Amino acid sequence: MTNLSNQTVLKTENLNVFYGFNLAVRDVTLDIPINKVVAFIGPSGCGKSTVLRCFNRMNDLIPSARIDGTITYHGKDIYTKKVDPVDLRSRIGMVFQKPNPFPKSIYENIAFGARLNGFTGDMNELVEMSLKKASVWDETKDKLNQSGLALSGGQQQRLCIARTIAVKPDVILMDEPCAALDPISTLKIEELIHELKKDYTIVIVTHNMQQASRVSDLTAFYNAEATEKGGKVGYLVEYDDTEKVFHNPAQEATRDYVSGRFG
Numbered sequence: 664m665t666n667l668s669n670q671t672v673l674k675t676e677n678l679n680v681f682y683g684f685n686l687a688v689r690d691v692t693l694d695i696p697i698n699k700v701v702a703f704i705g706p707s708g709c710g711k712s713t714v715l716r717c718f719n720r721m722n723d724l725i726p727s728a729r730i731d732g733t734i735t736y737h738g739k740d741i742y743t744k745k746v747d748p749v750d751l752r753s754r755i756g757m758v759f760q761k762p763n764p765f766p767k768s769i770y771e772n773i774a775f776g777a778r779l780n781g782f783t784g785d786m787n788e789l790v791e792m793s794l795k796k797a798s799v800w801d802e803t804k805d806k807l808n809q810s811g812l813a814l815s816g817g818q819q820q821r822l823c824i825a826r827t828i829a830v831k832p833d834v835i836l837m838d839e840p841c842a843a844l845d846p847i848s849t850l851k852i853e854e855l856i857h858e859l860k861k862d863y864t865i866v867i868v869t870h871n872m873q874q875a876s877r878v879s880d881l882t883a884f885y886n887a888e889a890t891e892k893g894g895k896v897g898y899l900v901e902y903d904d905t906e907k908v909f910h911n912p913a914q915e916a917t918r919d920y921v922s923g924r925f926g
């Protein structure tokens with residue numbers, strides 16, 4: 664895999680994630696290289712979101728969730744006691760399926776988190792820069808005092824991306840960011856992802872195969888298999904350059920999935 668010679672931002676080694684006594688996803692080992700877009704694809708329930716949420720310890724908010732194995736961020740273990748998850752989440756931001764702006768003005772959607780993070784610079788400048796980087800400045804610059812909730816779904820999602828950018832992360836995790844959007848808004852987010860990878864490393868979970876092939880440099884295909892207890896456990900089948908995963912995959916299961924034969 665050519666890209667993996669680049670600097671690694673996030674790395675999982677033998678990652679297992681449990682919810683209570685159930686192993687949800689097993690033995691995931693992968694590297695996320697800097698300034699690349701990595702897509703997680705696979706059928707429902709194979710653990711894509713679960714692995715994604717481990718990268719910024721969002722799973723800590725689920726009381727039954729537990730991991731073993733290791734995850735490092737720039738070479739440092741993120742699951743030690745020394746790491747403050749709130750601080751980690753400002754470095755590794757997250758955008759969710761459903762746009763979730765704060766019920767505040769567009770301006771405050773950006774300023775609020777920045778202030779909480781101790782930002783003391785020029786707030787107007789930060790708001791403008793963040794909205795510009797998220798390609799939503801032109802649509803919002805004349806109504807910064809209006810509610811973020813009054814924007815369209817696609818604009819709200821770009822506002823959420825702006826809010827994430829404002830606290831200066833270097834990784835953006837996206838969990839099906841276009842699932843609730845129409846095709847035109849989806850395209851805008853995809854164009855934005857292309858822009859953003861100049862400055863950020865992006866990991867995106869998507870059910871949309873075309874989207875994965877359009878936006879990502881690398882693709883990780885996960886699948887799930889039945890356990891003896893009657894449950895399901897997810898695992899990583901194949902991780903490689905997107906071009907290879909879609910056109911010349913190493914595994915039969917990957918070929919079947921990307922060609923739409925199952926899932």
Ligand SMILES: Nc1ncnc2c1ncn2[C@@H]1O[C@H](COP(=O)(O)OP(=O)(O)OP(=O)(O)O)[C@@H](O)[C@H]1O
Binds near residue numbers: 682707712
């Ligand atoms: N909060 C939770 N509590 C208990 N089990 C959970 C929780 N979240 C996910 N799981 C289980 O973990 C497994 C993986 O789920 P996850 O949502 O990560 O899969 P996914 O591949 O992202 O699925 P989808 O594509 O449907 O979003 C599933 O069996 C799911 O039921």
